Amino acid sequence: MSVKNLIEEILRELKSIGGVEASAVVTRDGLLVASDTPADVDAETFAAMSASMVGSAETAVSEVKGGSAVRVIVESENLKMIALGAGPKVLLVVLAKRDVPLGLILVKMGDAARKISGLVD
C-alpha cells in the first residue's frame, strides 16, 4: 500500500465521526496529497487555498508575537472548517457541520494528524 492509500484510510476513519463531512491532506505549500471530498469540490483548488490560509494565519500570529499557530478554524454560514498541522510537511483539513461541537473532532484530528505526520516525514 502506498503512503497515499494509507492516508486515505485515515481520512475514511475520520468520516465516521459524527458531523464530519469531508477531509483532505495537503502539503504546506499547497499541493493535494489525498482527499475525501464530494465530487463537486475542486480538491486541488481547495488544497492550494487551505495552505495559503494557514500560511497567512501563521505569519499573522507570529507577527504579533503569538508563537506558532496551532490550528485555524473557520466558521461559515454552512459549515466549520478546521486546519491543523500534521508535522512540518503537511496539513490536515476537515469540514464539519456548522452546529457540531468541536471537542471530539479536535481530539480525533489530533490523533489522525500524529499518524499522518509519521507517514510522510
Next chain:
Amino acid sequence: MIDDASFESSHASSYRVPSGVPIVDSLLDGGIARGSSVLLRGHPLVDISTMAIQFLYHRLKNGDIGLYFVNNKSPASVVEDSVSIGLSLDEFRSRERLIFVDAYSGLFGMKSEEKYSVDTLSDPASISRVVSQALSECSKKGKVFLIYEALNTSIDQCGEGILAEISHWSKIALAFDSVLCFLYTDWGYAANISRTITNLFPNIVDLKTLERIVASQVLTVSKVEGKPVTKNMIPIKKVIPGGIVGYIPKILVTGPFHAGKTTIVHTLSSRAVSVQRMGTTVSLDFGHAEHRGFKLDLFGTVGQQRFDPILEQLGGEALGAILVVDSTKPEEFPRAKEMMHKAGVYGLPYVIAANKQDMPGALSVEEVRKRMSISDDVVIVGTIGSDKPSVLKALDALIDRLVLI
C-alpha cells in the same frame, strides 16, 4: 470510412501512428511505427492497462482493427475498465472492430465465448498458434493494433519460452503493418529475462512510482526505434474521463506588483480562482490549465514585499516557474529576480514573460534580457497578459524545458 484514418494515410510520414496520448507521442517523435512493437513496462502496483486502453481506443477511432490478447482478467472486465475511464470499447466490440483473444477463461476450465481463445496456457507454441492466426486473419480486415496483456503473466505460466515467439509475431506485424503493444509488469524477474525483454522491443515506455507524496508516478520513454534514450521523465496522473495525462502539479507564476501575474494565470486557465481584495491579489491565484496533453496547476503569487513570507511558504515543490515582469518598468527588474530567489525556485526551469508589450514604452525582449542580465539559455517571451497566444508561447517554452529534464 471518412475519418482520421484516411487523413493519416494521406500523409507521407504516416508510417508512425499516434498513440493518442500526446505526452507519449511527443517523446516517440510522433507515435509508434507501423510494423513495429512497443513495450509498456510498469513497476509493480502501477496501472498500465489504462494507458493501453487509451492507445487502443485512439487507434480504433482512427479505423484500425483492435486485437486484445488477455490472460489476467476476462474480456468483459477489460470492457468494464474502458467504460470506467470514459473510453468505452463496447461499441467497437459489438461492431467486431475489436476482437479478443481470451487466454483467461481456460484457466478455470470455462468455455470462452470469444472468437479466439487459448486453452493450454503453459505451452508457448499453442499461444503462438492462436496469436499468429488471429493477427493474420484480422489483418485482412484492416491494420491491426494488438494489445498483449500481460507478458509477465505468460512468463509466469509458460516460462521465458514465450519470448522466442514474440519475434515470430513481429514478422507478421512487419508484413501486415500491424502495431503490437505488450504490457509487462516487472515483478523482479531474473536479470537475463529482463535483458532479453529490453532487447526484444524497439520502443519502450516505462511507468514508475517515485518515493514522493505528490505527483508520485512518472512516465519515461526509454527506447525509441531501437535506440535507448534517456533524460525524460514526465509526472503523470489518471483523470476520468480520459485516462493518463501528463501532470505538472505546480508552476509558479511570480513577479513584482502589478506585472500582470493574475491576468496571465486567468488567461492560461480553464478554471481559476483568485483571492483579490481592492484590486490586488492578497493571497494566491490558482488555476487549472490544459495544454499539449498536460494538466497543469498554476500558482500565482502575491507581488508586494509585505507578502513575502507567504511567497516563501508557497514556493516549495514547484516544478517550474514563469517570471512575469512589466516591460515598461525596468526599475522593478531587481525585485523580480529577488522574488524568484525568495520563492526558492531559482535553479528550476523557468521562462520570463516580458509582459505589457502593448503598452507605450515597453522594452523589447532583447532589451529586457540585457537589463536583467539573463543568459541566452533562458527563454524570454514577449507577452500581452490577456492575449492567449502570446502567453501560451511562454507556457510552451516552459513545458519544453520541463519535459527534457
